[in-house]
Amino acid sequence: MKNQFLPIFRHEFITTAKSKPFIFTTLLFALAFFVGLGFPDFIGRSDSPKSAGGDVNSFFEGIVLVDFGSKKLLISARDAKDVDAQSLADYLKEDLGFEEASVFQGAAQELEDSVLAGTADYALYFTSPLEYTLYMSQVGVTDISPYQIDEAVLAKYRTDGLKKLGATDEQAQAFLTAQTTMKLVATKSDGNDSAGYTYILIALLFITIMIYGGIVASSVVTEKSSRAMELLITAAKPGALMFGKVLGVGGAGLCQLCLWVLAAFGGYRASGEYWKETSAISSLFEGGNTRLLAYTIIFFVLGYLLYSFLFGAVGSLVSRTEDLQGTMMPLSLLLIVLFYVSYFSIIFNYTNSTLIKVMSFVPFTSPLAMFIRIVNNLASPWEIALSLVLLVAGIIAVGALAAAIYRVGVLLYGKPPKIRELVKLVRRR
């Protein structure tokens, strides 16, 4: 009697770890992490990704400059007397490599029509040296050709200006191609590009809590629908059954996570210097991040416990696997909303908002919200401590509630009860 927790824990751990889907995903993802990080050639990235500006991880890293080699350009300076259309056309052809760049002293409408008709890909209509309209057929999200053209127009203007002041071509060129070297320091973060791995870890926390919670719920339903529950519930205390299952599945999950981390680490090592420049990835693996790794594990464990107790309770209310998805829906939605609010807080940079601050203390939301604040160095030690204390208290409360629901739920067959009926049943017991 006393030692029931251990066999239950072991049984659930082994059952989860031995299930075919679990083994399959474990190996698949381990392989994906190892190969993806260790052999970047394999996924089609033959060159080390270049970071613009050294340590700064540029947002535009992945965007490719447009090749103008097959493009035609028209320039009209009909209404801008002080623009030398021909010399500008020559400059743009030379600088950007247009197939053809010619002067066409037409009206704005005529330029637009020729782009529309396809006789030109780009058309510039000047009203003054620094004011012009650019006609092109479409602008894609990642299309930066307007900015390339604009930069060239500006460069031409500046070169002309410098020459007027008496500079030689070389002098003008030297001024215009001069580059700064900037090192970016964000004082409130810990010197790394935190956003990069916050995305990854937040997503990992969310997905794992969701998946392992789902495993807990469906394993309870399986025991109910096979009627093994009739034996279990008389052989062991409901509390031991529930906690054993939650911890057993969680233990298997933690092992899976560790294996993935190891595989990713192995891959990172195998790749040599390849990812060193990509701080979003290298900062995950380079030393000095043990504190964050510890927090990742803490919040995974606590967040998982909180939610899987609820998933277990929900599972106990369902008698057939088909009904599980529907009954789990509110819980899944809660998790999804939490994930997106957290995720967007990083993208739209409101990690320091009151919303996230409040969320970082509420047990259901704190596993993600407090984690974000910690990563961004926005939480003081006492705030972290308070959040953890509240979270643990929340887990104890939810665990007790879940055990009470479980005790009643496992013996109910048929349609899952409505919340009001459930409250009655739990009270009665």
Added chain:
Amino acid sequence: MLLELKGITKNFGENRVLRGIDLAVPSGSAFGLLGRNGAGKTTMIRIVMEVFRPDSGQVLLDGKPFRRGMLRVGYLPEERGMYPKKTVIEQLIYFGELAGLKADAAKRNALSLLERLGMGETAGKKLMTLSKGNQQKIQFVATLIAEPELVVLDEPFSGLDPVNAMLLEDLVRELVERGSLVFFSSHQMNYIEEFCHEIAILNGGNIVREGKIAEMKRGHDRSRIIVRSPQVEQLAVFVRSQTGIARDVNLEDEAVTIQLTTQEKKPELLSMLAARGFDVDSFAVWEPSLQDIFVDATTSRHGTLEGGLA
């Protein structure tokens, strides 16, 4: 060892399932728990198993409040089911561990029980690959794996062929002989009669009859006699003429049923038949079957048994 239920009541909302159950079950015997569907048997069993708490009353073991940890308990629920996708031995070890055994002891017991039931070769197979009858035998092994001192068997032989039933009957008999306390719930009256000396009949949340089967059978009016003979017809004619002894005589199926005017006329009838030289095969007092007793106790149509049981 004596397990007692004292004044147990249990309501589920408006539904009064148990209305004050008093029972005493000694060890070393099989106790039959009878009742129609929905009479409250499973609820009562679950209260003993501590799955439910009674609203009032208590369960005592030798006078002290009973806790499940005080005894090794084996339970065969009416709703059978284990882990279909696990191997037989794997889940037997698990249930053995839950019952308090060490893994190696559980394995040893499981294998020896499987061997006894002629199922040794199924140990490594997945449960769902076995036939229904064999799955039931596995469930039986799970019930008995920890050598339980308190055994609750809910419809243990339903769905089994006679040979399998016999194998399991032997196991149950052994349990009783070893001094275990066996609760036996079934609708198959022949099994109850075979195993149980004592029964309790549960109806409408109350125990309506309780006691030794033999006494229940003997405890009614014993003035009805059944005589079997190759000469039933002549015998019937003769007894009908003896109005001082027989009140009513019926001839059916090679047997004559005679209702005596009083119970004391039995020796007189017997000597008369002998004196007349009738070839009597059997001469017996009519006793109700357990089924008769059960039906009488659990239906409102009292007095269905002539001679009156109520």
